[in-house]
Amino acid sequence: MRVNWTGGRLTFRLDPEDEITGRAADEHPVKLATNTCTIAGVPDDAHPDLFAVAAWTVVAPWTRRRITFDRAVSADVAAALHDGWGVDAGPVAAEPRRTGRALAISYSGGADSVAAAAIYPDAPFVHFRRVPHPRVPNRWPHYRSDVLAKLAARTGRDLTTVSSDLEFTLAEPRPGYPEHHAVAAGALLLADRLDLGGLAFGYELGSRWLGGDRYLLRYTPDNPMWAPHGAWGRLFAAAGVHIVLPVGGVSEAVTMRLALNSDLKDYVRWCLIGTDGPCRNCAKCLYKEIIQAAVERRPLDTPIPPTSGKAKKWLQPPPYGGQEMIAYGLARIPGIEHTMFAKALDHFEATEESTRWLDHCYPPSLDEIPPPWRDQAAAFLTTHVGLMTDPERHRVESWGS
Amino acid sequence: MMRVLVPSRLRAKVRAWLDSHYVPIADHRRDLQDAHRETRALRDELAALRAEVKRLKETPPPPAPDTCRLAHETAQALDGLLQNEVLLWQAVDELRSAGPGAVPDRGTEARPCA
Structure with missing residues (x-):
């Protein structure tokens, strides 16, 4: 795979061993639609590691053995790509990026990210907004990303909306993030400007620990997508933007309760289709x-x-x-x-x-939050949710067995 | 009660006058029956129309016979074209890097529009 950035426009070419059908980190087969996409409104002087990781969130499924970037990356990012995916990355020459001080929230407007926002009331939002791709007809106009962006703007939080057509690089199953982490591509490119050292996602207990969604449906302490020691966790950390899952230890019942009790309750919207509601x-x-x-x-x-x-x-x-x-x-x-x-x-x-264990927080999830942001989340969740007892923890750890 | 003898000519005149100014009871009955029949017919017609409106509301109008098929097939064909473009660049790049005269050794994956 060879990737090239022109401002926020990403173009990539397949190497001989790469194929149209690849696999995402959760092993789900994904088919490539086209090899260009744009991320609007991002600086063109971000650290090369940020460009590299942002590109990787899009091209990872279709890359088999090597990736050649258009600018040199740090040895740390190259090592994370090699260790996580067995992929040779280069050229390698850049100094690693210094981890920033700020935490931003990757804010979708759904209950989970609103719950994450409630934990960090001062954290700025980065909102990903889907826009049409100039080369791929939009057969999904019922997905009202404009409505979600407007709701995000009404929250009153410090907000950066990143518009991108990167989801249209995916032909099958349908347009969407090639990797779950592609939602962060814009936030990564903005990381220097926002001085980001962490990016908080609304992934909750089911996604992080229970192998939920289209994943394994069993206890997944080594979740390759969301564990800090997983391939993606290490790659983001190498670029100085740690993955933070403030609600990684609580169920969707808890995030729902937190969201509907939060100051942002009027702007919660998990439906991608509705306009007035x-x-x-x-x-x-x-x-x-x-x-x-x-x-x-x-x-x-x-x-x-x-x-x-x-x-x-x-x-x-x-x-x-x-x-x-x-x-x-x-x-x-x-x-x-x-x-x-x-x-x-x-x-x-x-x-x-x-099912009472689903009303409480799985304590190891708090240990995974990087130190600068751990205490705030731990205090909030201990006060408003409560931690799981040992038998309740066992319910998590024996899930799917 | 007093009975008065009225000449038959006068009687006939009065009757004729009354007949020309008032509808007889038998005709009234017929008119009412007709009106009733008409009302029933209208009611049946209204019910039929209502049923038709309901049916039309519940059944979305069928698209032109080929619209769906054409949209679907065009979209699929375009997907294939875009994918082929990626594969063409892949082959071009491989030839470039292999030097003149080289033939790329392709994988086994099906070519979308080949």
Whole structure:
């Protein structure tokens, strides 16, 4: 792989061994659509390691053996790429970047990043906004990134919105981040300007420790994407921008509760489709409704009929993505047995007692937060959430076994 | 009660006058029946129209027969073109680095539009 930056425009060319179909860090196969993308409004004099890591968040799935950057990187970043992916990176000549002092929040506006924002009320936001790609027709206009950007702007926080078409470099499964970390590409390029030493993401317990989403669905202390000692954690650290997961130890029930009780509650939006509010009809709205209904201890309120395609998933046996939250919801939502989740009830023996561990914070997640920002998160989560007991910790550590 | 003898000519005149100014009861009945029938017919028609509106509302208008297929196929074809462009550059770069006369040894992955 050879990458070239012209300002914020990234162009990359495949080496002979590279192929159109690659694999993301979570082993999910991803197909390349096109080899250019732009990240708008970023400085062109950022440290070369920042350009290198930002490029890597886009090209990693399609790079097999080596990557050649258009400017020399530090030995630290080259070593992180070699150790993490077995990839030879070069040229190597730059001095490593000094770790900055500030922490910014990669802010999407969803409940998880709002919860992260509640923990660090003074941290600035960097918001990634999808814009169309000039060479790839936008077949997904229902994704209202403009609405999310406006909501982010109304929070009143110090905000930098980074507009980018990098998601259109991905053809399949559909436009999206080639690696989960590509959401940070703009923040990385802004890291010198913002003096960043850390970037906080809203990834929560399920993503960090339970192998959630399209990942492994088992306890993952060595999660390659989010563990500080994982490939990505070490690479970001080598570029002086540590990955910080302030809500990495709490479930989506807790992030939902924190978000809906926070000053930013009026701007929380997990739905990518709705304009005046969440659409309530998409699969994500349905999933989040389970969590919200459980947190608010009220019946499920959804316009989605049990006969719809979105409900079909819940007629199948597990595993589901976010399975721990389904169990949490089944145990708490009054009248759940009369909804589309009736069938799913057969597969769980969830009770409030058996899912109470999801109301508390997994303590090792606090140890993973770099020292400059650890105490603030620990104090907040100890006060507002509470730490898991040893038996509760065991529930995390035996997940999926 | 007093009974008065009225000449038959006068009686006939009065009857004729009354007949020309008032509708007889039998005709009234017929008119009412007709109106009732008409109301029932209108009500049935309205119900049918309502059902039709409901049906049309629930069924989105079908797209022109080829629109979906063409949009889908065009998008897929364009994906293939863009991918082929990447692969072409890959081959060009490989030839450049291998020197004149070299033939690149390609992998086994299917070429999108080949």
